[in-house]
Amino acid sequence: MKTAQKSETDTGESPECAKEIGSTGDGLTMTPDTPGGIPGNAQFSFLKRVPPHARELRLRIIWPDGESKAPTGFDYPGNANFGLVLKDILFVSEDGDTWTRLSDARPHGLGAEVTLPPAGRKVWLSVGVPYFERHLRALTHYAEASADWAVTEIGKSGEGRPIHGFLRGPSDPRACHGTFFIQAYQHYSEWAGLYAVDALVRNLAGLPGAERFAWAVVPCLNRDALACGWRGDAMHNGTAADLPCGGNLNRDWTALSRPETRAAADFFGGAAEAHPPVRHALDFHMGWSTPERSGGGLTVFKEGELNATEARRERAFTDFFFEYVPIEDFAWEHSELDRPNFAAWSVRTFGGLGQTVEISRFRAYDAARKPVPVSRDYYASLGPKAAEALIRFHTPAL
Numbered sequence: 001m002k003t004a005q006k007s008e009t010d011t012g013e014s015p016e017c018a019k020e021i022g023s024t025g026d027g028l029t030m031t032p033d034t035p036g037g038i039p040g041n042a043q044f045s046f047l048k049r050v051p052p053h054a055r056e057l058r059l060r061i062i063w064p065d066g067e068s069k070a071p072t073g074f075d076y077p078g079n080a081n082f083g084l085v086l087k088d089i090l091f092v093s094e095d096g097d098t099w100t101r102l103s104d105a106r107p108h109g110l111g112a113e114v115t116l117p118p119a120g121r122k123v124w125l126s127v128g129v130p131y132f133e134r135h136l137r138a139l140t141h142y143a144e145a146s147a148d149w150a151v152t153e154i155g156k157s158g159e160g161r162p163i164h165g166f167l168r169g170p171s172d173p174r175a176c177h178g179t180f181f182i183q184a185y186q187h188y189s190e191w192a193g194l195y196a197v198d199a200l201v202r203n204l205a206g207l208p209g210a211e212r213f214a215w216a217v218v219p220c221l222n223r224d225a226l227a228c229g230w231r232g233d234a235m236h237n238g239t240a241a242d243l244p245c246g247g248n249l250n251r252d253w254t255a256l257s258r259p260e261t262r263a264a265a266d267f268f269g270g271a272a273e274a275h276p277p278v279r280h281a282l283d284f285h286m287g288w289s290t291p292e293r294s295g296g297g298l299t300v301f302k303e304g305e306l307n308a309t310e311a312r313r314e315r316a317f318t319d320f321f322f323e324y325v326p327i328e329d330f331a332w333e334h335s336e337l338d339r340p341n342f343a344a345w346s347v348r349t350f351g352g353l354g355q356t357v358e359i360s361r362f363r364a365y366d367a368a369r370k371p372v373p374v375s376r377d378y379y380a381s382l383g384p385k386a387a388e389a390l391i392r393f394h395t396p397a398l
C-alpha cells in the first residue's frame with residue numbers, strides 16, 4: 001500500500017495567505033493578503049512558501065496597520081501593536097512539521113526583517129505555527145486506531161470536506177460523571193487550538209479521572225479554512241455573505257444555517273443524550289490582542305446571565321483553569337446567553353458551563369510563568385492541561 005503523504009501544495013490547495021509585494025537582488029518584501037476592510041484578528045496571519053535561494057535572502061514583512069475601517073461586527077481596534085511583536089513569532093520550516101523560530105528577526109517599521117540562510121528547496125515562512133490538513137488526517141487516523149475513541153464523519157463542510165467527531169465514552173457508563181464538549185478551529189489561522197486539541201486527544205488516557213467522563217470532540221470545525229486559509233473561510237470568501245452570520249461559524253449557533261454548525265450541533269446533542277449531563281463546553285480560539293492584552297483569556301458570562309450558583313461555579317472554574325493552564329489570566333466578561341456562539345449555545349441548550357478559550361498569538365509562559373514567545377510545544381501543552389482542569393474541577397473528590 002502506498003503511504004506517502006502528499007505535501008500541502010501537491011493537493012492543488014494551499015493555506016498560504018501572503019503575497020510578495022517587492023523584490024531586490026537579495027531580498028523579498030511580503031505582506032498578508034487578507035481582503036481589505038477586515039482588520040483585527042483576521043490580519044494576524046501570514047504563511048508563505050519561499051522559493052529555493054542559493055544565497056542568504058533578506059525578507060521583509062510589512063504588517064497592515066490594523067486601523068482601517070472594519071465592517072460592523074468585525075471591529076477589533078488597537079491591533080497596530082501586533083507589528084511590534086512580529087519579530088518574536090516568525091517561524092521557518094522545511095517539512096511543515098518542525099518549526100524554528102527566527103530569533104534574529106529585527107523590527108522594521110510596522111513589521112519585521114529577517115535573513116534566511118541559503119536553502120536548496122522551498123521553505124515555509126510563517127507568523128505563528130501552522131497546523132496543516134495532513135496533521136488533522138494523522139490525528140483522525142490515530143483516533144480511529146485507538147480503542148478509546150469512536151470516530152464518525154458527522155457531516156461535510158460547505159465545500160464538501162468531511163468533518164469528524166471523536167467520542168470517548170466513560171469506562172463505566174453506569175457511573176458516568178457527565179460529558180465534556182471540546183471544539184476548535186471555527187476561524188481560519190487560529191491554529192493554536194488545533195495543537196491543543198490534538199494533544200488532548202492523544203494524551204487523555206494518561207490523565208487520572210478522564211475515564212469517568214464522556215468526551216465529545218470536534219477537533220476542526222472549519223475544514224475549508226484549514227485546507228485553503230482565508231480563501232476557504234466562508235466569512236472572508238463571500239460564499240455566505242447573505243447569511244445572518246456572514247459566514248462566521250461562531251455567529252451561527254442560533255440559526256445553524258451552515259452545514260458545519262448543524263453537523264457539530266447534532267454530534268454534540270447525541271453525546272449529551274447518551275452521557276448526560278453536559279458538564280462543560282470549551283471552544284478553542286486565538287484571541288484579540290490589544291496594547292494591553294496578549295489575546296489570551298477565558299470568556300465568562302456577563303453579570304446576571306447565569307443564575308447565582310452557576311455564576312459562582314463559572315468564576316471558580318475560571319480561576320482554577322488559570323492555575324493549570326498557562327495563558328493570560330484574563331476573564332473576559334463578554335458572554336450573553338442569547339449570543340450566537342458555541343459556548344452560549346451549549347449552556348442554553350444543555351446547561352452546565354460553556355466558555356471560549358482564547359490563546360495568544362505571541363505570548364506563551366514558561367514553567368516559571370515567565371512570558372516567552374509561543375511555540376508549537378507550548379500550544380500542544382495547553383490541551384492536556386485544560387483537560388486536567390476540567391477533570392479536577394468537576395471531580396472534587398480527586
Ligand SMILES: [Zn+2]
Nearest residue numbers: 187190285286
Ligand atoms: Zn476565533
